[in-house]
Amino acid sequence: METRRFRNHFTIIIEQVFKTLAWMIMITFWALLDQLEELGALLDGGMNLKDRWIYLVLAAVLAFEAGVVLLKVFAWAKTYITIDEKTLTVDKDTLIKKKDTIGIKNISNVNVEQSVLERIFGTMAVKIDTNTLSTANSNDVRIVLKKEHALELKDGLLKRMEQYREDYAVSDKMVKEGAAPSSLRDEEIASAPLSKVMLHGIFSMRIIALAVVITTLGAGIFLLVDQFARGEIGRGIGAIVLSVAAVLTMFFSASWNLIKGFIRYCDFGVKREDRQIFLKYGLLKKVSYVLPLDKINAVKIVQTPIARIFKRYAVEVVNIGLGDETDTEQAILVLYCRKEELRRKMQLLLPEYAQICDLEIAKQPREVWVLWGLQGGITLGLCIMIGWIIGSRGDTVLNFQLMIALGCGLITAVLTLVLNYRTRGVVFGENKLFFTQGHMQKTSICIDYRNIQYVRLHQNPVTKKRQIVKGDIHLLASKLNVAQVMPYFYEKDVEQFKKRLNSNVL
C-alpha cells in the first residue's frame, strides 16, 4: 500500500451540521412552545411589534449555526488522514494542533457503516477500532469517503493487517491465535426474515420504556384538551398546528427507543467464517462489522421481562469496537428466539460459549436474606419516621396517601427482592465464569477467566459476618460493559476463583 494522504468526504460537514441544526431546532421549538400565542400570531400573519423578539431568537440561532458551519468547514479543510505501510495518521491543524498516529498492527477492527444521510450522498463511514481500552474511544477513527473508496480502504487495511499478522505470527502469540482477517460482502450474509426482526422488536421492549410512552401520550393529550378547554388554542390555525406538533414530538421522542428496537435490526445477518464473525444490520443506518473471535470478552444472554414470560432469548457480545457507541449499545449476535434455536445458533456462531445456553446457575447464598431483611428494616424504619413527621401535621387525607405509598413501596421492595433472589447466581466453571444479573430483566453472562482484567469484591459488616461477598468483574469493554456486577457468593469460593484467574493465562 503506497502512502496516501486525503481528507474526509466534504459531506461529513453536512452530516455534522445536520445533527447540530436538528438539536438547535428542537431546543428553539421547545423554548417557543411556551409562547404559542405569539407564534400562532406569527403564522397567521397577525404579529405586532412587541412580538419581534421571536425574530431575534431565530436570528441568534441562525448566527450560531453559521458559526458552527464555518468551524466545521475549517476543521474539515485542516484535517488530513495519511495511511502508509505501517501507520494511519490523523492530522488536525485547527485551533489545537493534534496528530494521532495508530500502528496498523494495533488496529483491531475495520468496519463500515452508512447512515441515512450517507446513503443519500453515496458515502460510507469506515470505522477503525484500536486495541485500546474502549473508554478511550477517542482513539478510534471514523473516516467518511465515497462508498467505493470506503470499501477499497477497508479491504486495503484488512489486507495490510493480514500481512502484519503473517509477519508477526511467529513472535506474537496473541496475534497468532487471532484469525487472519478476511473480507465478506454484505450480500454474502443471509438476512433474517422481517418477521424475526419484528418479533425481536416486541421481545426487546422494556416495560419502563413502554410506560414512559403511554404516560407521555396521556400527558400530551391531557395538555392539548386542557388548552382547548381554556380556549387558548382556538385563536389561530397556526397555534393549533403547533400544539398538535408539540404533542406528536413529545410522543415520538418518547417512543423512539421502542421504535428503533424494531427498525435497527432490519436486514440483520450474521455469519461465522473461521475465527471471525461477520455482522450486518440496519434500515436507516446500515452497519457492517467484522468481529474477530479473540476480541470477544464476554457473551450475554439477555431476556427482557416480556421475553422471560414467552421464554425467548437473545445473545449479545461484549467487545471492543462493537457496541461502544451510544447508538450501538447492544451488540446483538442472535435475535430473540426459542431455546432450541438459540442452542443451534450458538453452536454455529460461537460454540466456544455455547455451554451458557444450558447452564444451571446456583442461586445466591440464603444468607443474603439476612442482609436484605436488615436493609429493608432500616429503610422501612426511616420511611415510617418521615411519614410520622409529615403525619404529625394532622392532615388525614395526606396520612392516608402516605399509608398507600408506604404499602405500595413495601410490596414492590419485597417483590423485587424475591425476583432478585430467583434470578441471580454464580457458577465458577473450569475455564469460564458464569453469572446472572437482574430481577425482572435477566442477563446471563459468560466470561473466559483470561479476559478478566481485575476483580473488585465488596463486603459490609453483615456480609462479612455471614461470609458472603459480591463483586465487579472488570473487562476490556465499552463504558457500558467495563464493570460487570457479580451477585453474592460464598467467601470460601474466592481463593478458587483467584486461582482460576491465572490458570488460563494467554
Place this chain on the structure above:
Amino acid sequence: MKYEKLSKNALRCMYCAAMTGTVIVLLILGAAYYIIPQNPFTGWINMGLLILAVITVLNMFISPYFRYHLYQYAIDEEYIDIVEGYVFVERNIVPMERLHKVKTERGPIDRLFRVEKVIVSTAGGDVRLRFLDVEKADWIADTLKKRINEIAAAQRNSSLEA
C-alpha cells in the same frame, strides 16, 4: 501470600485527609442551615443537619483508625491483592499477567506525610495502592515494572518456542 500493613505516616495522612473532608462537609451543612428557608419542617431539618454534622465529626476521629488497621496489601509473583475500607470493605485482585502500566502519584496531603500512591493499570481500569511510604512505593513500582517486562519477555519466548 503475606499481607503487609501501612506505616504510621499513612495513619497521619488519613487523619489529615479526613479532617479536610470534614471541614468541607461542615461548611456545606452550615451553608444549608442558612440557605434553607423557614417552613413547617425547619425544626426537623435542622435536627437532621445537626445529626449529620455530629456523624461527620465522629467519622473524622474513628474512620482513619479503622481504615488504617483494615488496610493491607500483598504482592507476589502472580497477584496484587489489596484490602481496604472501613464499614464497607473492598478487595481488589489483579492478576499480574494483566498489568499494562505502573505509575506513582503524590497529592498535596501525600507530600506533607511523605506517602505516595502506586497506580496499576489494566485494560479494564486502574487499581490504586494508597498511603505507601515514598521509598516503599518507588520500590513496588520498580518491581512491578520489572515483572511486566519479564512477563512480556516470557510470553514472547514461549510463542517463539511454539
